[in-house]
Amino acid sequence: MHAIRxxxxxxxxNLTYEEVEDPLPGPGQVRIAVAAAGVHLLDTALREGEQGPLPQPTRLPTIPGREVAGVVESLGEGVASLWLGRRVVVHLGFAPGGYAELAVADVDRVHEIPADLDHAQAVAMIGTGRTTMGILQFAELGPDAVAVIPAAAGGIGTLLVQYAKNAGAVVIGLAGGPEKTARVRENGADLAVDYKDPEWPDKVRAHLGGRAATVVFDGVGGEVARHSTQLLGPGGQHLVFGWSAEGIRDGEPYLVDGVSERVLGPVMIRKAGGPNPVQTLELRALAEAAAGRLTPAVQRFPLTEAAAAHRALETRGTTGKVVLEP
Structure with a gap:
């Protein structure tokens, strides 16, 4: 098979397209002919040698990537034959290997893809969608809510805009540049503003006509977060799930005592509950997409252009979930 190593x-x-040996499914595993592999901002940090949330440092050489969708084409010992030929999606957890034509996964992690989703959309929901469902556990959205969503043209931002709008909230979407703000507007936001415009907070206040924001969904940090939190009224929430404006490794999000709440990691998993909280969130995400309530934004790159995909992510030149297609 071919893979990125x-x-x-x-x-x-340093990401190179090479021919490597086909992986073999072990007991309880399936091998998937990959049709789409997810690319995450965390992948760019791991590529540079950061350990991030991984329990062990990355061993080289490695095939990056932890989200794949495709068709099951081989079974390991003990796996029921009914899996063969199924369209599936899986988050590989801490095991790499997604940027490839073939990938192996534990069958108990795998989900069948709903009929109306393509492989790239399924990848978006198993990763970005799962995280979005986790974030939304901490917010009460309804007709009385005013949601401010920085990075509203991104993968998570796109889904947050849709969900909040479906719930009846007033949705303010922030994005960088006219192309991205146009996408946010098309996605359903009541107001889409360019955060590169120094007057954007005043434009939001003018649109709200005296109303205050009730929740800021913050995956950006930095100056955008600082100005966004100033739009909150009494009892407002600042839900922090990233700080891409300051880099994934250096800097911290703008935090407000008594208002800001970090919602990623163990706190999100504990909130989901159930015997397998991660899969609970994955199933919720896939169900929302299957029902047509959420439609992920996807930006596709050929597998051979993994390096270009990473550069685009690092320079904020992407819209939606980045996916590699062999």
Missing amino acids: LHAFGPAE
Whole structure:
């Protein structure tokens, strides 16, 4: 098979397209002919040698990627034959191997893809959608809510805009540049503003006509977060799930005592509950997409252009979930 391999930590150019041996499914595993592989901002940090949330440092050489969708084409020992030929999606957890034509996964992690979703959309929902469902556990959205969503043209932002609008909230979407703000507007936001415009907070206040924001969904941090939190009224929420404006490794999100709440990681998993909280969130995300309530934004790159995909992510040149297609 062909895959993207990383032999040395460093820039995106270190990702190389190579021919490697086919992986073999072990007991309780399936092998998937990959049709779409998810790319995450965390992948860019791991590529440079950061450990991030991984329990062990990345061993080189490695095939990056932890989200794949495709068709089951081989079964490991003990796996029921009914899985063969099914369209499936899976988050591989801490195991890499997604940027490839073939990937293996534990069958108990795998979900069948709903009929109306394509592979790239399924990948978006198993990763970005799962996180979105986790974030939304902490917010009460309804007709009385005013939601401010920085990075509203991104993968999570797109889904947050849709969900909040479906719930009847007033939705303010922030994005960088006219192309992205146009996408946010098309996605259903009541107001889409360019956060590169220094007057954007005043435009939001003018649109709200005296109403205050009730929740800020913050995956950006930095100055955008600082100005966004100033739009909150008494009892408002600042839900923090990232700080891409300051880099994934350095800097912290803008935090307000008594208002800001970090919602990623263990706190999100505990909130989901159930015997397998991660899969609970994955199933919720896939169900929302299957019902047509959420439609993920996807930006596709050929597998051979993984380096370009990483560069685009690092420079905020993407819209929606980035996916590699072999």
